[in-house]
Structure formats: structure tokens, C-alpha cells
Amino acid sequence: MYLIESKRNGEWIYDPGMAMALQEYVKDHIFLDDDVLFPYMMHPVVQIGKYQNAYEEVNQPYMDEHGIKIVRRESGGGAIYLDDRNMSFCFLFDGNQDIFGNYGRLYEPAIKALEKIGVHRVEQKGRNDLVLDGKKISGAAMTVQKGRVYCGYSLLLDPNYEAMVSVLNPNLKKIESHGIQSVRSRVGAIRPYLAPEFQDMTVWDFTDYMICQLLGIDNISQAKRYELTPEDWAGVDKIAREKYNNWDWNYGRFKEFEYHVTERFPIGTISIGLSVEHAKIAAIQITGDFFGTQDVKEVEEALLGKRLRKDELLEATGQLDLTKYFGDLTKEAFVNYMLSVPAVKA
Template identity: 75%
Template sequence: MYLIEPKRNGQWVYDPGVSMAIQDYVKDHIFLDDDVMFPYMMDPVVQIGKYQNAYEEVNQPYMDDHGIKIVRRVTGGGAVYLDDRNMSFCFLIDVNQSNDIFGNYKRLYEPVIEALKKLGVDENLLEQKGRNDLVLDGKKISGAAMTVEKGRVYAGYSLLTDPNYEAMVSALNPNMKKLESHAIQSVRSRVGSIRPYLAPEYQNMTVWEFTDYMLCELLGIDDVSEAKRYELTKEDWANIDQLTAEKYHNWDWNYGRFQQFEYKMTERFPVGTITVGLVVKQGKIADVQITGDFFGKKDTKEIEAALKGVRLRKADVLEALQPFDLSDYFGNISTEEFVSFLMSEKVPTT
């Protein structure tokens, strides 16, 4: 099995979009004489499944405040919070040599279970459970996803050694007042950590030491220097950069891919109650209706018209409303207040 590390000029790449683009590019364009493994560690990010609606899965205001990005992967499954405290692993496995690994998450996790046992983890507490989870003492320490493309199983999983529980819970806690759609919603499981279950002599392993150990176990080698590697070329990197820009750093892929959903917000302001209903298509406001018991001098249909076709993103909405004095439409309310309400942020007190 080949090892492809997300390194550029000898430096580890933490950008979530670049990491995903590396895997995506290799999956579609690089075919070697053996299977492939990618370890990857990212800057804080919420990675959502191919078929999920980003607005249902994340707490965008929290993510904005804490510099957490979002990236959509090409496999299904649910949303997961990843960061630079935990390592993840992906694989490209020849379908003809895989012994029916596709959809067999128990088999996918077998090498992980064996490796953790050698670190002192009680095998009686480890179990592949549910559709695609690995649990330790009843708590989830890994979630896996896979698909098949161009004759290879593309599979991956994270391994939680030092999870940031506060960020994980907060980032994966969407705060829209009301959402209705047919998207697959993440099942939020109880999450655990591998570290407390390691033998005493391994308790102080760094994430990099744990990674090197797992690489050796998964590749069947004694030292990571023995790994059979494929080094990405300048041409590879040029294509990866293009894919990153066009796809994984593209708002339309990460947010706008979901076809349509609706939501409604109602808030009591000093000027009265305002209710806004939105229909969102491809991440853009397709229809909007504003109602309430407020008093205004101008017709809110002008605001509705200004919002149609605008991306459901705070900066875009603020820009669309910049020409308007909202006090003419609602009374004493600022544009910032209205947009915070529209984005289901905490509404500033007046």
C-alpha cells in the first residue's frame, strides 16, 4: 500500500479544502500498482456528507467566531468536526482485491481494533456498532464513510485521541429557528476519546506519535521511514490547486449544493414582532415573505425583492440591504440587527 502524505515542500498541509482536493484528485487521476492511504489532519473544520444541507448541520455564527471552516466531502454520511488534535485516514482500495470491503465497516475497522489492542485498549470495550461507527466503552471514537469510484473503494475514518468537546458540540448545533427539508441529518452520538483507555506507558503519546504508530500498523511496517510512498509532483499540485479553488474552496459546493429548503424565523423586537419565511434554492434566497405587527413607512416588498437571488450568507445579505434604511420599513431597527435575526444569530438588544 502506498502512503501519500499531504505535504508540500516538506511541510504538512492543514487546509481542509486542499486535503480533500488531494484525495479527490488522486482518486480520479492517479492509479498505482497498489492501494493508497492518506493520513490527514486539518485546521478546525466541519466536514459534511455529500448529501447534507449545510444549514441544517452547523452553527454558522459559532464557526465564524471561532475560525472554523466547512468542507463537503464526496462520500455520504453525517457531519463531523475535525481539527489538528486528531488524525484521520483515508484509503483507495482496488475493488477486485478488496474482498467485499465496500459497505463492510466491521472489516474496515479490524486493523484499527488490532492496533488499539496493542496500545493496551481492552478489546472487550471496542466494537464496530451501528452503520459505520467504532465505539469504545459505549462512546463513539470514530465514524467512517465510503463510496466506489473508478474501480476503487474510497473509504475513510477519523480517530479521536484528544477531541475538543466544546467545539464539537457547539459547531454541530445548528441554531435555525425552524428548518424543513429532506436532507439527511446527522445523528449526534455520544463521543469518547481513545487516550484514557491507553496503557499507562502510552498515555503521553503525542498525536504525531500516535499517527506514526497507526501508519506502521496499517501498512505492516516497523518504522514509518519504510513506507512505500508516492510523492505528489508539480503537475499534481497544479491540478490540486485548481480543484481546491473550483470545488473545495467554492461556496457553491460547500453550501449551495443542496437543492431547496425552507425555514421561518419569528422574533419580538421593540418595534413589534417580525416574521420572515425563506425558500432557499442552491444556497440562494429564492423567495421571501416578511410579516408582523410592526409599523413602517415603506412597503417591505422592496426588501423582499432586494433579498431574492442573494446567497444566504451574512456578508451577502448585508451588502444587499446596504442601500436601504430599514427604519423606513420596520421602525427603529438596524440592518445589523435584522440580518443577525435573519441568520438566526443572537439578536442584539436595542
């Protein structure tokens, strides 16, 4: 099995879009005489499945506040939070192997590797999860591309529970669409179960160990590697620019959905009904018991056709004095309200 590390000029790539673009390029353009392993680590990001509606999966204001990105992968499955405290492992297997849909077989080498460092009671359960003492420490995804099985999973060594819970806990309570929603499971961690002599492993120690186990070698220096050429990197850059670092791919792919929210502010109740197509506002109605001196239809017209992203909504309302429509309400509070979509209050 070849090792392709997510490194450029000897430096690890942490940008989620670039890491995903590298995987896609290798999947579609690099055909070697053996299977491929490529580990990757990302700056804080929510990775959503191909068929999910981003707005159903994340707490967007929390993401904006903490600089957390979102990236849509090519395979299905649910939303996961990734960061630089844990490592993910991606594979390309010959399609003739009996592995597509066989998550037990995919996880088997990882389970054996974890047992060697003291982590027992690891089981593959459900459709695609790895659990430790009943808590989820990994979720896998698979797809088939050009005769090869493209799959992967993350291993939660030191999960950031606060970020994970906050970012994967959207406030959308009344949203209608046909997206696949994530099941938010109890999340566990690997580190507490490591044998005493391995308790001080860094994430990099853990990564090197897992790579060696997955490749069947004693030292990382023995890995059979493929190094990307300048031409390869040009292809990766193009995919990252046009796809994974493209807002429309990550947010706008979902065709249409609707939601309605009501919130009580000091100036009164504001209700917003939205019809969204490809992440752009196709229809909007604002109602409530607030007092304004100008017709709120002007706000609705300013927002029509705009994408559901903070900077665009702020720009759309930039020329409007919202106090004339709602009373003492800032543009920032109004836009955050639209994006957070709080629960309907009685």
C-alpha cells in the same frame, strides 16, 4: 500499501479544501500497484456528506465567529467536526477486495492497533461507527470510484467537545427539505483509555503509530511513499479552486428547501419565510408587529436572489437603513437572525 501524506514542500496541508482536493486527485488520477493510505489533518472544519443540506447541519453564526469552515465531501454519511487535535485516515482499496460496505473489516486494523496501546472495549457498531465504552470515537464513509473503494474515518484522540457540540447544533427548528440529517451521538475520546506509558502521546506520535500499524511497518521511515509531482499539484490546485474551496459546492448544491422563523426583538416580533434554491433566496416574506416608516417589501426585494452567506446578505442590505423598516435593529443582528434561524417562540 503506499503512503501519500498531505504535505506540500515538506509542510502539512491544513486547509480543508486543499486536503479534500488532494484526495480526489489521487482517487481519480493516481493508479499504483498497491492500495493507498493518506492521513490528513485540517484546521477546524465541518465536513458534511454529499447529500446533506449544509444549513440543516451547522450553527453558522458560531462558525463565522470562530473561523470554522465547511467542506462537502464526495461520499455520503453525516456531518462531522474535524480539527488539528485529531487525525483522519483515508484509503483507496482495490475494488476486487470484499470491503465495500464492510465497515467491520475497515475498522479491524485500527481496533487491533488501539488495543496494543491499552485501548480496549472498542467495537464497530451501527452502520459505520466505532465506539468505546458506548461513546462514538469514529465514523466512517465509503464510495466506489473507478473500480476502487474510497473510504476513511477519523480517530478522536482529543476532541474539542465545546466546538463540536456548538457547531453541530444548528438552531433550525422549522425547516422542510429532503436532506439527510445527522444523528448527533454521544462523543468519546481515546486519550483517557491509553495505557499509562502512552498518555503523553502527541497527536503526531499517535499519527505515526497508527500509520505504522496500518502499513505493517516498525518505523515511519520504512513507509512506501508516492510523492506528488508539480503536474499533480497543479491538478490538486484546480480541484480545490473549482470545488472544495467553492462556496457553491459546499452550500449551494442542495436544490431547494424552505423554512420559517419567528423571533421576538425589543422592537417587536419579526417573522421571515424563505424559499431557497441552490442556496439563493427564491422567495421571501417578512411579517411582524414591528413599527416602520417604510414598506418592508423593499427589504424583501433587496434580498431576492442573494446567497445565504453573511457577507452577501450584509452587502444586499448595505444601502438600506433598517431602522426605517423595523425600528432599532442593526444589519448585523438582522442577518445573524436570518442565518441562525432560532426556534419559533410563542
